Amino acid sequence: MGSDSDSPIVEKAVSVLKGLGVPFEVTISSAHRMPEETATYAKSARQRGIEVIIAAAGMAAHLAGAIAANTTLPVIGIPIKSGELNGLDALYSTVQMPTGIPVATVAINGAANAAYLAASILSIKYxxxxxxxxxxxxxxxxxxxxxxxxxxxxxxxx
The missing domain is CATH 1.20.5 (Single alpha-helices involved in coiled-coils or other helix-helix interfaces)
Known part of the structure; x- marks a missing residue:
């Protein structure tokens, strides 16, 4: 997630993943305040055994795109409702990715569906x-x- 203020929404994904028995990790990594750390996280994810990444962020919401730019793993973006535009800016930032750098995007605050989508992707193998x-x-x-x-x-x- 891009900020600890996103944790109430991210908790919905955590709950789904726990319920399905899917292992996961949660971290805070801001695309704007921690760009190097965010890129390192994405670049090292596959080697650390991560198979799908869910990225939650509000407002400018470039976290999912910043991660997708640095990995070929599937990335699912959760636009968070915040700021003056109530998440519409986050939705547009998350869904409007350039060709070749896809981010699957769920509804604003759609953390549970992000977890179900991640589980569906993983179900191909598990x-x-x-x-x-x-x-x-x-x-x-x-x-x-x-x-x-x-x-x-x-x-x-x-």
């Missing part, structure tokens, strides 16, 4: 994550079916 993702989706489906029964009565065909 079947145990695939199973946990399927279990999560099934439990969500069942929960919604039950809530629908409570709100509207039993589901019946037309």
């Amino acid at each position: 079947p145990e994550i695939t199973g946990k993702l399927k279990d999560y989706r099934e439990s969500t489906r069942k929960s919604l079916v039950e809530k629908s029964k409570i709100a509207w009565g039993p589901l019946t065909p037309n």
Whole structure:
């Protein structure tokens, strides 16, 4: 994350990753205040065993792009709602990357989806994550079916 003020949003990704049993690390690395450290983090990530990077930042939000410029690993950007533009600037900064330096971008404050996307990418290599993702989706489906029964009565065909 670009700042410790982003931690309440990043915690949502942490919760998802913990729930899925996906190992992770969390650090603060500002693209503007720590450019050398951010570049070193990105350049060394693969050698340290990292396979996907989630980068969260608000306002100018160049963290995901700065990381993507320094690694070929998948990078997922979380634009954080902050400042006068309520995250719209962060969204544009994160999603509008130059050709060849992609950043997958989730919704403003979409940390949970960033974690689910990272897990989906990792599931290509790790079947145990695939199973946990399927279990999560099934439990969500069942929960919604039950809530629908409570709100509207039993589901019946037309």
